[in-house]
Amino acid sequence: MPEVRIIAKNFMDMVASMPTIKLDKLYENGFICEAILRSLPPLAKKYVLQLFHIDGPVPAKLLAEWVLPDGLSKHKVAIDRLVQLGVFVEALDSKNGKTYKVNPTYQRSLQKLLVHGGTLPRESMPSNITVRLPTLEDLETYALEQWECFLLQLISPSHVDKTLNISSSLMKVFQRRLLSQRDREAPKLTESGFQFLLMDTNAQLWYIIREYITNSEERGVDAGDLISFMLELSFHVIGEAYNINTLTEFQRNIIKDLADLGLVKLQQGRKESWFIPTKLATNLSVSMTESSSRKEGFVVVETNFRVYAYSTSKLHCEILRLFSRVEYQLPNLIVGAITKESLYNAFDNGITADQIVSFFRQNAHPRVAQRIPAVPENVTDQIRLWESDLNRVEMTEAYYYDEFPSRDVFEGACDCAREWSGLLWEDSKKMHLVVKSEVHTYVRDFLRRQK
Amino acid sequence: MTTSAPSKNYADDVSLLVVTLDTNPFFWSSFPFHFSEFLSQVLAFLNSILLLGQLNQVVVIATGCNSCSYVYDSASDKNHASTNGTMPAIYSNLLHNLDEFVAKDQQLTTPHHKPGTIPSSLLSGALSMALCYIQRAFRSGPMHPQPRILCLQGSTDGPEQYVAIMNAIFSAQRSVVPVDSCFIGSNNSAFLQQASYITGGIYYRPPQMEGLFQYLSTVFATDLHSREFLRLPKSLGVDFRASCFCHKQTIDMGYVCSVCLSIFCEHHDKCSTCRL
Numbered sequence: 001m002p003e004v005r006i007i008a009k010n011f012m013d014m015v016a017s018m019p020t021i022k023l024d025k026l027y028e029n030g031f032i033c034e035a036i037l038r039s040l041p042p043l044a045k046k047y048v049l050q051l052f053h054i055d056g057p058v059p060a061k062l063l064a065e066w067v068l069p070d071g072l073s074k075h076k077v078a079i080d081r082l083v084q085l086g087v088f089v090e091a092l093d094s095k096n097g098k099t100y101k102v103n104p105t106y107q108r109s110l111q112k113l114l115v116h117g118g119t120l121p122r123e124s125m126p127s128n129i130t131v132r133l134p135t136l137e138d139l140e141t142y143a144l145e146q147w148e149c150f151l152l153q154l155i156s157p158s159h160v161d162k163t164l165n166i167s168s169s170l171m172k173v174f175q176r177r178l179l180s181q182r183d184r185e186a187p188k189l190t191e192s193g194f195q196f197l198l199m200d201t202n203a204q205l206w207y208i209i210r211e212y213i214t215n216s217e218e219r220g221v222d223a224g225d226l227i228s229f230m231l232e233l234s235f236h237v238i239g240e241a242y243n244i245n246t247l248t249e250f251q252r253n254i255i256k257d258l259a260d261l262g263l264v265k266l267q268q269g270r271k272e273s274w275f276i277p278t279k280l281a282t283n284l285s286v287s288m289t290e291s292s293s294r295k296e297g298f299v300v301v302e303t304n305f306r307v308y309a310y311s312t313s314k315l316h317c318e319i320l321r322l323f324s325r326v327e328y329q330l331p332n333l334i335v336g337a338i339t340k341e342s343l344y345n346a347f348d349n350g351i352t353a354d355q356i357v358s359f360f361r362q363n364a365h366p367r368v369a370q371r372i373p374a375v376p377e378n379v380t381d382q383i384r385l386w387e388s389d390l391n392r393v394e395m396t397e398a399y400y401y402d403e404f405p406s407r408d409v410f411e412g413a414c415d416c417a418r419e420w421s422g423l424l425w426e427d428s429k430k431m432h433l434v435v436k437s438e439v440h441t442y443v444r445d446f447l448r449r450q451k
Numbered sequence: 452m453t454t455s456a457p458s459k460n461y462a463d464d465v466s467l468l469v470v471t472l473d474t475n476p477f478f479w480s481s482f483p484f485h486f487s488e489f490l491s492q493v494l495a496f497l498n499s500i501l502l503l504g505q506l507n508q509v510v511v512i513a514t515g516c517n518s519c520s521y522v523y524d525s526a527s528d529k530n531h532a533s534t535n536g537t538m539p540a541i542y543s544n545l546l547h548n549l550d551e552f553v554a555k556d557q558q559l560t561t562p563h564h565k566p567g568t569i570p571s572s573l574l575s576g577a578l579s580m581a582l583c584y585i586q587r588a589f590r591s592g593p594m595h596p597q598p599r600i601l602c603l604q605g606s607t608d609g610p611e612q613y614v615a616i617m618n619a620i621f622s623a624q625r626s627v628v629p630v631d632s633c634f635i636g637s638n639n640s641a642f643l644q645q646a647s648y649i650t651g652g653i654y655y656r657p658p659q660m661e662g663l664f665q666y667l668s669t670v671f672a673t674d675l676h677s678r679e680f681l682r683l684p685k686s687l688g689v690d691f692r693a694s695c696f697c698h699k700q701t702i703d704m705g706y707v708c709s710v711c712l713s714i715f716c717e718h719h720d721k722c723s724t725c726r727l
Contacts, residue, residue, distance in 0.1 A: 038504055042464035042677045045503050049668045071680025114498050 014210060015227065016084045022224045023086040027106045030113040035231045036085060037110070043071070044078035048087060052107055057091055057099035134276070136239050139265060143278035146262030147201065148315045174211055194346075197319050198355045200362055202283055208261065221250070229254060233264075233281050241267070241274040297364040301338075303376040309334040310365060322346055323356050338379065343386050353387040398424055399440040401433040409450050416446045464674035467508045467588055467596040468500055470603060471577035472522075474513045474553055477569045478606040478636070484660040489635075490549075493603065494542060496667040501525055503672075508596055510584055513549055514577040514604075515556035516570045521580065522548035571609030574602065574642065578619035578630070585628055597675045599629045599652070602643055605636040611699035613642070620646045629653075631671050635660065641690035641701075648689045655684045696724065 015023070015036065026032050037048060051058055060079075067075040079100070082088035088100045134142065154174055196207060209230065217223045229251050236242065244266075247255060255275055259266045263281040267274055298311045299320075307324050309316055310333055317334055320326055323346035326336040346356065357380050364374040373380070404410040410431045417423035422439025426432070435443050472493065479486045497509050511523040523545040578600070585598040600623065623630055629652035632643035639656070647654035657666040673681060694701045695716040706715045708722035715722075 034502060037502060042674055043680065045464070046673055046677060046681075049499055049503070049672050050665075053665065066681055068680055068682055071677075074680055110502075114495060114502065 014213065014223075016081075018224065020086055024103070024105050026224055026228055027086075027103065027109055029228050029232070030109045031235045032228055032231050033106055033109045034113060035234065036087065040081060040085075040087075041074070041078050043067075043074050044082050047078060047082065048102065048110075051088075051100070051102050052110060054102075057093065057101040059093070060098040060100060063100065133239070133241060133267075134265065139239055139276065139278050142265055143262040143280050146260065147205075147280065148313055150261055151197075151204070152315050152318075174208060176211070192350075194322060194349050194351045195355060197322070198351065198359045201280075205280060205283065212257070225250065226254065233258075233277060234283070236277045236281070238277055238279055238282055241276050244273045244275060297362070297366060297369055299360055299363045300365045300368050301360050301375045301379055303378055305338045305379060305382075307334075307336045307338060309336070319359075322349070323351060338383070340386055343383060344390070347387055347390055353383045356383055396424065397437040398434050399437055399443075401435070401443070402431075404431045404433075407431065409447070412450065413443055413447060417443055464676050465504055465506045465596040466500070466674045467510070467585070467598040468497075468601060469510045469512065469581040469584060469598065470497065470601045471512045471514050471519075471574070471581060472549075473572050473602075473604045473606055474515050474549070474556070475570070475572040475606045476553070476557070477516065478572070481569070482605060482635075484635075489660070489663065492664040492667070494545065495664050496672070499668060500672060506596060508588075510581070511545060512577045512580050513552045514572040514574060515552065516572060517559040518552075518556050519573050519576040519580055520548075520552045520555075521584075522552055569606065571612070572604070572606045573612070574604065574608075575612040575615035575619060577602075578616065578623070578646075582619060582622055582626070582628070585626065589626070599631060599675060601671055602630065602632045602634075602646070604632060604634050604640060604643060607636060607638065608640050608642045610694040610701050613694040613699065614696060616642050616646070620649050623650045629675065631655075633657065633667065633671060635663075639690070641692065644686055644689045645691065648686060653683050654686045 015026070018026075037045060040048070047063060063079070064072075064075060079088070082100075083090050087103055087106055089103050091099050091101065093099045154171065196204060199207070213223050213226055216226055244252065244255070255264060255266070258264050258281070259275070261280070262278060264275040264277050267276065298309050298316065300308045300310075302308070307320065309320055311317075312332060317326065317329065320334060320336055323342055324336040324338045325342045326334060328335050343356075347353075357375060360375045361373075368374055401413065404413070410428070410433070413433055414423060414426050417433065417435045417439055420439040420442050422436035422443075423433075424436060425434040433443075470493075474486075497511070500509055501507055507525075509523070509525045510521065512519055513522045581600045585600075588595050588598060620630065623646070628650065630643075630646040630650045631652040632640070632647050632654045634640050634643055634654065634656050644654050646652065653670060655666065655670050657663055670684060673683065692701050692703060693705075693714050695705055696713045697715050697717070697719075700716065702714070702716050706718055707713070708715070708725060711722060711725040713722055713724040
């Protein structure tokens with residue numbers, strides 16, 4: 001089975017991989033410090049809070065004393081994360097051993113934030129200028145529409161009614177790992193593409209943003225500035241209008257791209273134009289596990305393996321087609337069934353049973369979501385059983401040896417194979433041997449030496 | 452009574468912190484540390500809780516002598532609009548509401564005030580209000596933050612509140628809501644010790660008031676998930692003495708009704724609680 005999985009790590013890992021000088025510059029912005037704080041594991045957050053008014057270094061032993069023996073692994077993970085992100089500065093003190101101190105820039109920014117509260121670099125515009133501001137519900141539907149349109153365009157450009165303004169080169173960047181194109185064939189989704197579709201919106205958003213940032217680095221744009229602007233954006237208030245004049249040229253270009261993805265909505269007044277952040281934008285700083293974008297679920301899975309999806313979106317239909325047999329489509333309902341063939345199809349394309357089950361769970365219709373379990377157990381068990389059907393046979397490349405001249409040579413060859421841990425099967429009575437292909441050369445040399 | 456199911460899809464440390472703030476003017480006028488300094492440390496602590504997570508919530512209930520009231524709720528919409536650039540919204544709203552509350556509380560007359568003793572603050576009322584808010588949070592949907600209560604108390608216990616406080620403690624225990632207590636007064640508070648012991652919270656008396664923020668952030672800022680891995684202050688001894696139901700005085704030995712377990716200091720033919 002293919003082992004490839006795209007893990008849309010949140011941007012914290014990207015930040016962690018940046019050099020320390022850049023990190024220091026990033027930490028001058030209070031919002032970035034706040035976003036990073038929020039993404040840390042819980043124990044790490046506590047440590048930052050504890051140490052953040054202390055100026056001098058604190059011995060590591062002191063911190064470790066607080067932890068019970070069960071929690072030592074979590075403690076280590078937390079400390080490693082803090083040092084990796086540059087929030088804690090490690091030092092070796094001759095008397096006390098390893099000591100930790102909060103990064104001074106980070107400390108200063110966070111203290112300022114705590115005492116004065118966060119002030120955005122721009123204020124929302126007064127309401128007499130901003131007419132026709134969309135309501136929060138309108139904004140959310142707009143964001144969702146844009147995002148779905150973008151996804152549809154990403155995976156099957158032929159199905160789209162409304163094309164977006166994203167340049168085709170940028171689209172190609174996004175499609176890089178999701179689609180594979182062979183000559184004279186329509187682009188097909190790769191395994192990563194399938195997995196991408198089944199992830200929830202936040203994870204998808206992060207994947208796209210990550211690709212966008214890595215691509216912009218290739219184009220010469222500084223990743224640090226990009227990240228800090230996006231984080232700043234995530235702290236703006238949903239639904240409030242902000243003047244475009246307050247953005248630099250660089251930020252204006254980014255805003256245009258983000259508008260196509262549905263993160264902001266651009267509007268034009270008589271003299272001025274402004275942008276309104278949507279829920280997708282404010283979710284940028286939320287860590288992967290906290291997901292407040294709980295949209296309404298729409299899928300009901302029944303114990304007779306039928307799937308009813310109350311949705312009109314083409315994207316949902318495409319996704320369901322991946323692993324279930326869509327039977328018919330009504331004005332507000334998609335009816336399908338989970339069958340062995342449809343699942344085998346999905347497994348061939350690289351989707352795992354876990355992904356399918358978690359897709360059903362996360363998108364469960366509110367009527368069934370409160371039921372425990374949200375998806376009937378017989379369905380989940382059967383999906384897993386069908387998946388393991390394909391795993392019954394495991395294949396390894398190997399070589400087969402036959403017709404040994406004597407038992408000693410046979411035993412010698414077995415031992416040799418065992419030393420290299422390449423022995424797969426032996427039959428001592430008939431003196432047949434099967435070894436892994438990596439080990440084949442060693443066994444062959446051994447046999448040659450025997451002659 | 453529903454017990455709280457651990458919230459499945461939330462990160463482990465999303466918390467709802469309900470703080471009961473002791474504003475008893477009789478206590479604060481005789482306490483060496485000034486209320487405004489105390490409040491500034493507490494506000495910094497609350498701000499840092501909100502900083503730790505986008506979904507963390509803080510609710511502050513002011514505990515006066517005669518009444519209690521909600522003075523701050525971080526989840527309400529009013530807090531989104533910042534008033535002016537300098538003071539963050541949490542401060543201005545809270546202080547404004549607190550001022551109003553203290554003024555109103557002063558005007559209410561105390562029915563049973565024994566001369567010579569400091570009246571205690573209405574901890575039972577504050578605990579009940581906190582638990583009501585938490586119950587509402589439980590019913591708000593399939594995902595909710597993990598709630599806990601923090602009592603910042605300085606006034607001594609009023610034995611007349613024994614029954615109400617014990618009821619509140621048991622209902623907190625039933626709903627799996629830990630009650631932490633940070634007691635700043637002189638002697639230990641038996642009620643708060645019992646509360647923390649029974650509900651699995653932390654009882655702590657900070658040795659130095661100047662460092663209150665540090666104590667708060669080290670001990671009380673830990674979310675419920677991390678508490679399993681940390682060594683937190685353990686209470687040395689808990690004063691389990693009850694107060695009698697008829698005179699509200701603390702007693703060591705008394706009479707207990709065999710039906711409803713109410714405690715009396717004198718022999719009664721009929722139990723006043725269950726009439727049997």
